[in-house]
Amino acid sequence: MLDRTDVRIFWQSLRAWGPREAVIDFTHYYRAKRHERADRFDERFGTETSRMVGIGSLAGLGANGADAIHYWPTRECEFTATLDSLGELDHDSFTFVDLGCGKGRVVLLAAAHPFRRVVGVDFSPALVEVARENVIRYTGPVKAPVVRVEACDAAEWVVPDGDLVIYMFNPFGPQVMTRVLANLNDAVRAQPRRLYLLYYSPEYPELVEEAGFRLLAEGSGENWGWAVYSCQ
Numbered sequence: 231m232l233d234r235t236d237v238r239i240f241w242q243s244l245r246a247w248g249p250r251e252a253v254i255d256f257t258h259y260y261r262a263k264r265h266e267r268a269d270r271f272d273e274r275f276g277t278e279t280s281r282m283v284g285i286g287s288l289a290g291l292g293a294n295g296a297d298a299i300h301y302w303p304t305r306e307c308e309f310t311a312t313l314d315s316l317g318e319l320d321h322d323s324f325t326f327v328d329l330g331c332g333k334g335r336v337v338l339l340a341a342a343h344p345f346r347r348v349v350g351v352d353f354s355p356a357l358v359e360v361a362r363e364n365v366i367r368y369t370g371p372v373k374a375p376v377v378r379v380e381a382c383d384a385a386e387w388v389v390p391d392g393d394l395v396i397y398m399f400n401p402f403g404p405q406v407m408t409r410v411l412a413n414l415n416d417a418v419r420a421q422p423r424r425l426y427l428l429y430y431s432p433e434y435p436e437l438v439e440e441a442g443f444r445l446l447a448e449g450s451g452e453n454w455g456w457a458v459y460s461c462q
């Protein structure tokens with residue numbers, strides 16, 4: 231049975247991408263919603279990450295709101311599989327960043343690993359507030375010593391020093407994606423280091439490859455696939 235959020239999400243996709251893409255997008259969305267019922271992430275960890283939020287219902291996004299994908303969370307098992315495809319990692323050398331973190335589900339899951347820092351970045355003030363609340367309420371395991379959520383447009387975000395694992399769940403369209411990839415590239419040129427990009431539901435792999443990232447691994451889950459790149 232469809233609810234009001236479902237209908238709103240469908241109309242937003244239809245307006246943004248046309249009928250064919252809207253049907254594909256909605257099919258994924260609805261499957262993800264079904265999986266949420268089975269996974270019960272929020273029930274297990276005392277958070278609120280599951281409810282989808284249409285981009286059209288968020289205020290204060292600025293010009294890049296037009297290039298944004300609505301909020302819904304990564305499925306826990308698919309995040310684990312994506313991160314695992316990096317293989318052995320000396321977590322404490324890396325800062326983990328979820329660009330377009332929404333309500334912070336992936337921030338919480340990454341914090342279970344002993345990363346040097348775990349950072350979420352989202353341009354919606356409302357979603358950032360929910361994510362910060364989730365970091366406080368989360369009852370799952372936390373090994374990262376620093377976990378924080380920043381309110382910032384990914385296109386304007388300043389890349390931090392040191393080794394990085396960057397996660398993106400298809401957060402934005404080609405305009406923002408191109409700027410983000412250029413910023414990541416510039417940061418690696420300015421300070422050579424290890425930078426891995428975990429791209430879940432990789433809608434624009436050609437942009438990543440054109441930007442000179444090297445494909446290391448690919449995988450597929452029940453919801454979406456993923457691709458893992460390094461930036462050299």
Ligand SMILES: C[S@@+](CC[C@H](N)C(=O)[O-])C[C@H]1O[C@@H](n2cnc3c(N)ncnc32)[C@H](O)[C@@H]1O
Nearest residue numbers: 298302303304330331332352353383384399401
């Ligand atoms: C599909 S959701 C992914 C949520 C989270 N990363 C996860 O996997 O659970 C995409 C998120 O990207 C955010 N987003 C879209 N464009 C953005 C931008 N230009 N800067 C920062 N966040 C953005 C949206 O607000 C939304 O929360």
